[in-house]
Amino acid sequence: MKFIKTPVKGMLDMLPSDMRLREHVFSMIKKSYGAYGFMQIETPIVEHIENLTSKQGGDNEKLIFKVMKRGADLQRAIDKGAGEYADNGLRYDLTVPLARYYANNKEHLPTPFKALQMGNVYRADNPQKGRFRQFTQCDIDILGDGSSLAEIELITATAAMLTEIFAEIGITDFTIHLNDRQMLSAVALSAGFKEEEIGSVLISLDKFDKIGLDGIEAELLEGGYDPEVVGRYLSVYRAVEEGVTIEAFCRDISRDVLSEKVIANLSDILECVRPMLAPGVKIVFDPTLVRGMGYYTGPIFEITMDDYNFSIAGGGRYDKMIGKFSGQDVAASGFSIGFERIITILKDHMQGSYKLKNATAFLIDKRVSTARKTEVIARAMELRKEGAVATVLPMAKNVGNQIKLLENEGYDKFEKIYE
């Protein structure tokens, strides 16, 4: 019999120290978002293959782990030759299941509904450093609120949560970037791009951090776009100065392609969020912020930390997505927190594992009598009642190594019982 002791490729076994850190972060996230009225929900990890392959998931749909049909269904598929062998798949994100969940349970839920999801998702990606085939996502979403209040709550709650978590390692500075999909479209239309070109233009603009405006210009020209349009388009972004206000940025954009409502909505978010932030946290209007996913329809936002070259959280409004699933449009805005990234940053700064505190190990020699053992166990019970960790273990032959491994986990008091 072949027994494989390593986990499945790209998936991890979690050691006790990993779990202590993860559980600590989980509980801070739950507490923080819970105070804002986000309610935890859960969907099954297994989802209908039909829902996973509906073209809403972008490239992630290529990475689905498919779950095979069983019994007679499977036999039928095999007999058919070119049949479909899978009826289910593992979810690749938390957004598709949320859309299904909301369609299924809407009448039992408050409106608007503020959801918190924390759970594993699966992608048959090529494993590489920091990229896994099973990893934890943490999403908050507000469904049924078309107003700026949704973004205000999403952003203030997430800023408060991150402030609290990172305070533990002395990081207090991060930046919230805010933009709007409709603003991005308006700039492109205003420069002379056509509606159907916006998608690919934004794919180029999204590379701003990597290739700069000159790189974007080269790419657009290579793509065959009119040099004059490209020039007009990029001149808008070239003129942007740090700390540009929404009003200043929009001054020259035709109101034919950009409604005052979009501008007012974005200003409203900035004005309401700004006074709620802890010192060190900034919110800025960032006209070059794009966010990859095509399904965003309104405000988009991202949080970056100065010392890391990745965003720690990102999201936006996606008013049309749930309707594409369920046939009924639902206003929706969500923020996805890079849980695994938070863990990476905390580990970087903590120099080692997250340890037990106030933990006693009683190590009992095998000659010890039942009566004496009962005494020791009773003492361990007392310590537990006082809130300490206590364990009663048989003394190992190599007691030095036993103690060393217990110390690694954080045990700091040892009592050896020989008789």
Place this chain on the structure above:
Amino acid sequence: MKFIKTPVKGMLDMLPSDMRLREHVFSMIKKSYGAYGFMQIETPIVEHIENLTSKQGGDNEKLIFKVMKRGADLQRAIDKGAGEYADNGLRYDLTVPLARYYANNKEHLPTPFKALQMGNVYRADNPQKGRFRQFTQCDIDILGDGSSLAEIELITATAAMLTEIFAEIGITDFTIHLNDRQMLSAVALSAGFKEEEIGSVLISLDKFDKIGLDGIEAELLEGGYDPEVVGRYLSVYRAVEEGVTIEAFCRDISRDVLSEKVIANLSDILECVRPMLAPGVKIVFDPTLVRGMGYYTGPIFEITMDDYNFSIAGGGRYDKMIGKFSGQDVAASGFSIGFERIITILKDHMQGSYKLKNATAFLIDKRVSTARKTEVIARAMELRKEGAVATVLPMAKNVGNQIKLLENEGYDKFEKIYE
């Protein structure tokens, strides 16, 4: 495009009230076992198909959700015709992954290692009331401890945990049943059964609660066993009186088939555990306790509650199982807690959902100015800092229904902001 809004068959969407209850129980379990030095670990939900089909999982192996190969591997399997399409599967329990985990990570872990696992398992069972295809298991295991200390810690910790959880609904009485696989074998051998008949004799004895000793007798005779042997065998159990001691029960069993060590070990467990139990909790020697799984090798135990006809937790020693996987024997004893059963019992007694406490909803009319909104949001922030739940929502057209649904979740204070 076909969109399916119900979850996959046999799996559940968790509503906020479900999650509040589950999270509450999770956190009590973690805290309770944590104090005893059980360390939380996690394995991937996806496991190698080879490990899942190794014959250690009994009937559960028939119920595996298989995960399909991908890319070139899948194509090869299809081209072969009768190829194996799956390379992975979803775990059907937490014990097989634990055996793999321990083989993989042993050198980083303390010895003995006290593990706590809480996670979902998957079985393509026929869904029926209270039986699901995705459900949560909660296991504690002690690996590398061959002494009675393992059982003492497993049982006292679990009794303490259940005492604490059920105290909330006023249930204080439950019974811990203790027996030993070697004792069960000894009785059968002593009566004249052959070694290889023990397995099937115990399958009959396991039905004691359902069909009684007469039913077992009928079944064994039907099975073709010697009436004299069957008579001798059952006379031992017929003579058992309530509260029988281990010593009294073993008096007439030949020491050729039952070593004094087994008796002493079992007595030791009883003596050490008994004084640690809360009032209302009993531990009894139960000579008819069998526990289904064939892999048990020593003490077995189960916890029952008087008002329910199922056990709430069960476990035992399985010293040979990990070795069958990894080739190296590891002493092991574990307790599996019926998490979903605990949830069922709590729900029965709580008459409704587990609700939010101290929760305020600010309902904001759309005419409200940005400045006024900022004021309200700041007040919500204050409440959150004081430990309350506060949410800021746009007022719905049907505000009465909005309030009703929020009240369902536990919101108890409402403030309507019109201007």
